[in-house]
Amino acid sequence: MTDSVDVLITAERIPAYAHPGDAGADLHASESVLLEPGERATVGTGVAIALPDGFVAFVVPRSGLAFRHGLTIVNAPGTVDAGYRGEIKVALLNTDAREAYRVEEGDRIAQLVVMPVSRARFVEVEKLPGSLRGEGGFGSTGFGANHQGAHA
Numbered sequence: 620m621t622d623s624v625d626v627l628i629t630a631e632r633i634p635a636y637a638h639p640g641d642a643g644a645d646l647h648a649s650e651s652v653l654l655e656p657g658e659r660a661t662v663g664t665g666v667a668i669a670l671p672d673g674f675v676a677f678v679v680p681r682s683g684l685a686f687r688h689g690l691t692i693v694n695a696p697g698t699v700d701a702g703y704r705g706e707i708k709v710a711l712l713n714t715d716a717r718e719a720y721r722v723e724e725g726d727r728i729a730q731l732v733v734m735p736v737s738r739a740r741f742v743e744v745e746k747l748p749g750s751l752r753g754e755g756g757f758g759s760t761g762f763g764a765n766h767q768g769a770h771a
């Protein structure tokens with residue numbers, strides 16, 4: 620790892636990176652919750668942080684829980700603002716149509732990715748500068764192996 624940033628924290632369990640080089644530090648559930656098929660619940664982590672100005676933390680799903688159990692985060696990526704001092708919570712959603720999923724206290728339910736972030740100065744203009752993409756979006760380049768756009 621090249622860079623690190625100090626993040627002040629109060630926590631029942633301090634989030635930890637599983638390996639050197641990992642982008643996400645795992646967040647643990649501070650409570651047990653049963654999620655029925657299709658149900659969502661906001662789950663506590665017992666973690667509160669003070670990010671330095673110019674940083675953001677994203678609460679993102681763990682892929683193992685997603686692949687194996689269909690467990691995701693409704694608002695992924697959840698945005699933790701630098702000024703937020705409350706408990707970080709995870710809005711879990713059980714997307715599985717048949718199986719309930721039980722979160723036990725202490726389980727690693729999500730991961731926290733800390734990143735530098737720019738604040739935009741929104742500069743209002745009459746007309747935006749042109750670009751190759753222009754207004755094309757929402758599948759404008761097609762979905763097959765070949766590029767189907769106007770600039771192919």
Ligand SMILES: O=c1ccn([C@H]2C[C@H](O)[C@@H](COP(=O)(O)OP(=O)(O)OP(=O)(O)O)O2)c(=O)[nH]1
Pocket residue numbers: 678694696697698699700701703706707708709710
């Ligand atoms: O997954 C999340 C997302 C957000 N938050 C906390 C930190 C964040 O700083 C605050 C507000 O989040 P956001 O701005 O996404 O929600 P909002 O609906 O816009 O609320 P607000 O009006 O308080 O900004 O809630 C979490 O604990 N977990």
Ligand SMILES: [Mg+2]
Pocket residue numbers: none
């Ligand atoms: Mg907000």
